[in-house]
Structure formats: structure tokens, C-alpha cells
Amino acid sequence: ETVIQVKNVKKIYRMGTEKIFAVDDVSFDILKGEFCCLLGTSGSGKSTLLNLMAGIEKLSAGQIIIKGKKIHRMNESSLARFRQRYLGFVFQSYNLINSMTALENVEFPLVFKRVKAKKRKSMAKDVLTKVGLENRMAHKPKEMSGGQQQRVGIARAFVAKPEIVFADEPTGNLDTKTTMEVMGLIRNIAKENNQTIVMVTHDKRLAEFADKIIHILDGKIQNIEIRRDVSKSENEVLE
Ligand code: ADP
Ligand code: ADP
Numbered sequence: 001e002t003v004i005q006v007k008n009v010k011k012i013y014r015m016g017t018e019k020i021f022a023v024d025d026v027s028f029d030i031l032k033g034e035f036c037c038l039l040g041t042s043g044s045g046k047s048t049l050l051n052l053m054a055g056i057e058k059l060s061a062g063q064i065i066i067k068g069k070k071i072h073r074m075n076e077s078s079l080a081r082f083r084q085r086y087l088g089f090v091f092q093s094y095n096l097i098n099s100m101t102a103l104e105n106v107e108f109p110l111v112f113k114r115v116k117a118k119k120r121k122s123m124a125k126d127v128l129t130k131v132g133l134e135n136r137m138a139h140k141p142k143e144m145s146g147g148q149q150q151r152v153g154i155a156r157a158f159v160a161k162p163e164i165v166f167a168d169e170p171t172g173n174l175d176t177k178t179t180m181e182v183m184g185l186i187r188n189i190a191k192e193n194n195q196t197i198v199m200v201t202h203d204k205r206l207a208e209f210a211d212k213i214i215h216i217l218d219g220k221i222q223n224i225e226i227r228r229d230v231s232k233s234e235n236e237v238l239e
Contacts, residue, residue, distance in 0.1 A: 001031060001032040001231075002029045002030070002031055002032075003030055003031065003032045003066065003067055003163065003164060003196050004029065004030040004053065004064075004065070004066050004164070004196070004198070005029050005063070005064070005065040005066075006026060006027055006028050006029075006049075006053065006062070006063075006064055007027050007062050007063040007064070007065070008025055008026075008027055008061065008062040008063070009023055009025070009026045009027070009049070009052060009059055009061070009062035009063070009064060010023055010024060010025055010026075010059065010060045010061040010062055011023040011045070011048050011049075011052060011057065011059055011060050011219075012060040021218075021219045022045045022048040022219055023045045023048050023049050023052065023059075023219050024045075024218070024219035024220050025062075025220070026049065026062075026216075026219070026220065026221055027062075027221075028214055028221065028224060030196060030198060030212070031196070031230050031231055032163075032194065032196055032230075033190075033191070033194040033195065033196060033230050034196055034197075034211050034212055034230045035187060035190060035191075035196075035197045035199070035209065035210045035211045035212070036196070036197065036198050036199070036210060036211065036212045036213075036214065037199050037200075037201060037206070037207045037209070037210035037212070037213045037214065038050065038198070038199070038200045038201075038214050038216055039201060039202070039204065039207045039213050039214065039215050039216065040202065040215065040216035040217055041202055041217070042202060044216045044217055044218060044219065045216055045218070045219040046200040046201075046202075046216055047168055047200055049200075049216070050166055050168055050198065050200045052064060052072075053066070053071075053166065053198065054083070054087065054089070054166050055071045055072075055074065055079045055082070055083070058072070059072050066082075066086070066164070067086060067163070069082065084109075084112055084113065085162075086162055086163050086164055087162050087163075087164050087165070087166065088109075088157035088158060088160065088162035088164070088165040088166070089157055089165070089166050089167070090150075090153055090154055090157045090165065090166070090167040090168075090170040090186070091153065091167075091168060091170070092168055092169040092170065092172040092173060093173070094141070094146075094149045094150055094152070094153045095153065096141040096149060096152055096153060096156075097141075098140060098141050098142060099140070100140070101137065101138050101139060101140055102128060102133060102136055102137050102138070102139055102140075102141075102144070102152045102155075103121070103124050103125070103128065103137040103138065105141070105152055105156055106124040106127060106128055106152060106155045106156045106159050107120045107121065107123075107124045107159075108156065109156060109159060109160050110123060110124070110159060110160060113160055123159055124155070124159055125137065127155040127158055127159045127189075128152070128155050130155070130185075130189060131151040131152075131154055131155050131185055131189075132151065133148060133151055133152065133155070136148060145178075146173050146174055146178070147174055147175075147178035147181070147182065150170065150171065150173075150174060150178075150182055151182065151185065153170075154170075154182065154185060154186060154189070158189050158190075158193075158195070161193055161195070162195065163195060163196060164195070164196045164197075164198065165186075165190065165195060165196070165197050165198070166198050166199075167186065167197065167198070167199040167200070168199075168200045169200060169201055169202070170182065170183075170186065170199065171183060171201075171203075171206065179205075179206070180205075183206055183209045184209070186199075186209075187209050197210075210227065211226070211227055211228040211229075211230050212224065212225065212226050212227065212228075212230075213225040213227065
């Protein structure tokens with residue numbers, strides 16, 4: 001089952017008289033439950049592509065279809081509702097709210113979904129336990145290490161069980177050991193719930209966690225590497 005279709009997408013930035021083809025006629029599909037990595041060096045256009053897929057930037061040409069909806073045609077309020085309902089985000093810089101505890105940060109997305117306080121707390125506790133922070137729930141971001149903060153960020157991205165999670169260099173500020181732990185967590189939580197992950201990175205070692213690697217260079221797809229066929233393994237499970 002295809003959840004994301006990117007069709008002949010272009011993003012052109014104009015700098016005076018110069019045109020920058022940040023994304024240059026890119027097409028690919030992402031399947032349900034797939035962990036997809038956009039891999040490329042700095043300036044290759046990965047972040048721009050992710051921002052287009054998340055509806056944060058407007059495309060110059062082409063189509064982006066998520067769950068059958070043309071997201072490039074949506075207005076801001078429909079897009080906001082769509083994000084809230086189906087999408088989760090993990091950022092490189094964590095983006096936690098400093099005045100809130102780990103528990104409150106993780107509960108936050110559920111407030112918008114109108115989940116009741118008691119249920120919110122129990123859902124947030126569950127996911128914080130899953131990421132190994134059962135003893136840090138009352139701590140504020142400043143009282144935690146980078147790795148712990150990012151695990152809070154992951155818990156927050158996954159707490160509402162969004163169908164799709166976008167991650168931009170999610171381990172960019174972490175050491176190697178913590179990076180591998182955090183990547184393992186993201187992969188395991190997503191697989192458990194058959195969630196789709198789209199991750200941007202320049203780091204080949206992180207791409208190893210993915211089912212599909214889309215190699216990007218100068219705004220174009222160099223090649224698409226399928227490391228594990230998600231559609232096939234689904235059939236195997238059914239048989
Ligand atoms: P990556 O995420 O792979 O490092 P980016 O998507 O950030 O690459 O950038 C791709 C290209 O587009 C780069 O050449 C960058 O300088 C350019 N670019 C990105 N955002 C803008 C912008 N807002 N205005 C002009 N050029 C931009
Ligand atoms: P990343 O670390 O994700 O590759 P960058 O640090 O290259 O991103 O850029 C951060 C943000 O700044 C990008 O999301 C992009 O929108 C913007 N940006 C990048 N290059 C340019 C540029 N040449 N002119 C204007 N904005 C840019």
C-alpha cells in the first residue's frame with residue numbers, strides 16, 4: 001500500500017537572476033510501514049524535499065499525494081488538521097518546551113487531539129517508558145542529556161501514533177553510541193505500529209536502519225536502494 005507519492009516534484013529558489021534547482025524533477029513512492037531514508041550530502045536538497053512533503057514549503061511543480069490527498073492543493077487550515085491527524089515530527093534540535101517536564105512535553109500533542117487528562121498522562125507515561133525514561137518524567141529538558149532530550153522528542157512524535165513520522169537529522173547532535181540507540185528506538189516503535197518513517201540524513205550509517213534508501217545528489221535522485229521489501233514481508237505475515 002502506497003502512502004506517499006512524490007511525482008515530478010521541483011522546487012526552484014530564485015536568488016536575484018539566478019535559479020537554484022533545490023529539488024529537480026524527483027519521483028518516488030513510500031509504502032505503508034516503510035522506513036525510508038533520504039540520503040545525500042549537505043546542499044543536495046533533502047531538507048527541502050522533506051519540507052515539501054510536510055507541506056511546510058510550497059512546490060514549484062509536480063504533485064505530492066499523501067494518503068490519497070494532494071497536499072500541495074490544501075489550504076493552511078486543512079493542512080494543519082491533516083498534520084495533526086496523520087503526521088509526527090522529530091527535529092534535530094529537539095524543539096522541546098523548556099518550561100515543561102518530559103511528561104508534559106509528551107502529553108502536549110494529545111491536548112490538541114482533545115484526549116482527556118487522565119488518558120493523556122497514561123499514554124505519555126507508556127511511551128516514555130518505552131524509550132527508557134520512566135525515571136525522568138518529572139525532569140525538564142535542561143536537566144537531561146542530549147540523548148535523553150531526543151528520546152523525549154521521539155516519545156512526543158510517536159505518542160499520538162501518527163501514521164507517518166518525518167525526521168530531519170534526528171540524531172545530528174548526538175554521539176555515536178546514543179545515535180545508534182535512538183535510531184534503534186525509532187525503528188522499533190515504528191515497526192511495532194506499522195508506522196511509516198521518512199528520515200533525512202547525510203550519514204550512511206543511519207541509512208542502514210532504513211528499508212529503502214533514496215540517494216539524492218544536486219536535487220536529483222541518483223538511485224533508489226530497496227534493502228527490505230516491506231510489501232512482500234506483509235504478504236508473508238498474512239500467509
Ligand atoms: P540539504 O538538506 O540536502 O542540506 P537543502 O534542501 O537545505 O539541502 O538545500 C538544497 C539547496 O537549496 C541548497 O543549494 C540550498 O542552498 C538551497 N536552498 C535551500 N533553501 C533555500 C532558500 N530558502 N532560499 C534559497 N536557496 C535555498
Ligand atoms: P540542513 O542542516 O537541514 O541541511 P541548512 O543548515 O543547510 O539545513 O539550512 C537550514 C535552513 O535554511 C533550510 O531549511 C533552508 O530553508 C534554509 N536555507 C538553506 N540554504 C539557504 C540559502 N542559500 N538561502 C536561504 N535559505 C537557505
